[in-house]
Amino acid sequence: MTHKIAILGASxxxxxELIRLIATHPSMQIAALGANAKAGQSMATVYPHLRHLDLPDLVTADEIDFAKIDLCFCALPHKTSQEVIRDLPKDLKIVDLSADFRLRDPAEYEKWYGNPHAAVEVQKEAVYGLTEFYRDEIREARLVAGTGCNAATGQFALRPLISAGVIGLDDIILDMKCAVSGAGRALKENLMHAELSEGYNAYAVGGTHRHLGEFDQEFSKLAGRPVEVQFTPHLMPANRGILATTYVSGDPQAVYAALRDAYADEPFLHVLPFGETPSTHHVRGSNFCHIGVTGDRKPGRAIVVAALDNLTKGSSGQALQNANLMLGEEEIAGLTLVPCFP
Structure with missing residues (x-):
């Protein structure tokens, strides 16, 4: 069976990235591409690297006949996404890549994103899209809310440790390095080559990053009591990739065993041999996440390092993984691309 796919925010x-992945999918066909600002243009014009693909031209969302669509990916900015999804057909399967449906409590959404939620009734049916931990719910879902790329990386490093009770919960430090593509394609002065290259800076320092809402929600749910991590992201002059270095209290071997056992059967989450740590180079352009554990010179402390590609496993690859489950397809379909190195 071939599934008809629409992508909103295709430019x-x-x-x-969704188009790049779906191009190798055995049972998905891109039937519609929405992008208001670039409507009327071809994808070959907007992204020349996709010119070899037979793709429909970009159109506005109201030009798409969603009755002919099996699943829609919404790759729109937050706030815009909830307003668009609210008005889509109620039986349409949707994978949202924005932040609009990640937080279960509308008050928490307003706290972190600065505006009231405009689709509270729709938000109630959203399933959090961290595939490896919400598979059963995702299979039955109509609307799946993709995680933040930073939030996914931190959770892959920490969720099994919280669940297994092998780390302290009050002194977790999460230091994250993030590539520039995570900020999107819109022109921003601080992301210009002359402003960004040859430099490296922390941002959202002191607990202001929006993905903290996801960490608070998910870690507290796991622990059964409030958990607040100390989190500082850093912008690095690279196109793709996230590297999360997490400092925790706990026996390093127990930390390693918890991660190794939790991910033993996962196709995309690879725990390296004890003492080895990953690089963003080794997951670039792929749906893999590599995780390493080492001890610290201080007894009773461990360091967990996780690397993934923010555009693939952190966003579009995760979205396709979820769509496969929602459509009854093999979870790994279209996602076994080997990382690109160097």
């Missing part, structure tokens, strides 16, 4: 980085 952004995550939209283009």
């Amino acid at each position: 952004g980085y995550t939209g283009a």
